[in-house]
Amino acid sequence: xxxxxxxxxxxxxxxxxxxxxxxxxxxxxxxxxxxxxxxxxxxxxxxxxxxxxxxxxxxxxxxxxxxxxxxxxxxxxxxxxxxxxxxxxxxxxxxxxxxxxxxxxxxxxxxxxx
Amino acid sequence: xxxxxxxxxxxxxxxxxxxxxxxxxxxxxxxxxxxxxxxxxxxxxxxxxxxxxxxxxxxxxxxxxxxxxxxxxxxxxxxxxxxxxxxxxxxxxxxxxxxxxxxxxxxxxxxxxxxxxx
Numbered sequence: 001x002x003x004x005x006x007x008x009x010x011x012x013x014x015x016x017x018x019x020x021x022x023x024x025x026x027x028x029x030x031x032x033x034x035x036x037x038x039x040x041x042x043x044x045x046x047x048x049x050x051x052x053x054x055x056x057x058x059x060x061x062x063x064x065x066x067x068x069x070x071x072x073x074x075x076x077x078x079x080x081x082x083x084x085x086x087x088x089x090x091x092x093x094x095x096x097x098x099x100x101x102x103x104x105x106x107x108x109x110x111x112x113x114x
Numbered sequence: 115x116x117x118x119x120x121x122x123x124x125x126x127x128x129x130x131x132x133x134x135x136x137x138x139x140x141x142x143x144x145x146x147x148x149x150x151x152x153x154x155x156x157x158x159x160x161x162x163x164x165x166x167x168x169x170x171x172x173x174x175x176x177x178x179x180x181x182x183x184x185x186x187x188x189x190x191x192x193x194x195x196x197x198x199x200x201x202x203x204x205x206x207x208x209x210x211x212x213x214x215x216x217x218x219x220x221x222x223x224x225x226x227x228x229x230x231x232x
Contacts, residue, residue: 033219042118042205042222043159056217089157095218102149103220105159 002026004106006092012112013082021077021109025094033103034067034077035091043091049075050097082113116141118208120223127196128231135191135226137206143167145211148182148189149220153203162204165189196230203227 005024013019025032030051035043036059046065048056051072060067064083069075079086089110093103117140127133139148150162163173165182173180177194193200207220 031218033217035220040224042207042224043220045217045219045221048217048219056219059219091159093159101218102161102164104161105151107156107158110157 004092004094004104006090006106006109008109009107010110010112012114015084015113016081017113018078018080019082019111021079021090021111023075023077023092023094023106025073025075025092026104027073028096029094029104030072030097031095031103032069032075033093033095034075035093036061037089037091037108039088046077046090079111082111084113087111087113116143116146116208116210116221118206118221118223120206120226122226123224124227124229126229126231129198130195131230132192132194133196133228133230135193135204135206135228137189137191137223139187139189139206139208141208141210143210147209147211147218149207149209150180150189150191151205151207151222153205153225155202159205162191193228196228198230198232201228201230 032049034046037043045059047067049069064080066078089108091108093105095103119138146167148165151159179192181190203225205225207222
């Protein structure tokens with residue numbers, strides 16, 4: 001597709017439930033990022049993939065968060081045993097693999113944990 | 115450690131006014147990149163500009179202009195003759211050349227909410 005596509009757009013989960021968020025990057029983009037954006041805040045880095053390799057997961061807040069990109073295109077962010085503090089917008093971005101290039105963002109998935 | 119500060123939380127102007135959004139950054143790297151993104155109510159971050167640390171030339175694109183000053187670690191953004199459609203949250207961001215795994219991850223400020231009233 002023309003842009004980064006994320007699904008679902010909205011997700012309501014009961015506390016303790018597992019969720020999976022999907023990201024379809026721009027075709028041919030090697031780099032893929034996940035960010036978490038709390039209400040009224042700037043996005044915060046979670047993890048980075050170069051093709052299928054997860055090269056940086058320093059921003060994942062706990063071991064309940066897991067991301068994968070098995071074939072180097074679509075990525076899934078999984079959150080196990082969701083907690084209320086996980087409520088946020090999860091943004092996916094992709095970019096070409098060259099230094100300092102701009103990242104293109106999807107519209108995000110708004111996760112609400114009740 | 116890298117940090118981006120946008121001191122202005124909210125700004126409200128009347129259409130056709132000029133407005134400047136401030137951005138101050140901190141980094142230990144000599145090579146880095148600075149960005150501005152716009153986030154309209156739909157939620158998608160829209161790329162506006164990228165500058166590298168070696169290019170301090172100011173840039174103008176239509177009604178938008180950017181003032182990069184390494185001496186004060188600032189990268190300010192000015193909208194001339196603002197329009198209602200400019201209403202959005204604007205984020206300044208920093209990417210360092212040397213990051214874990216070469217991730218080029220962005221560090222964002224908290225954003226400035228701009229409201230342009232008719």
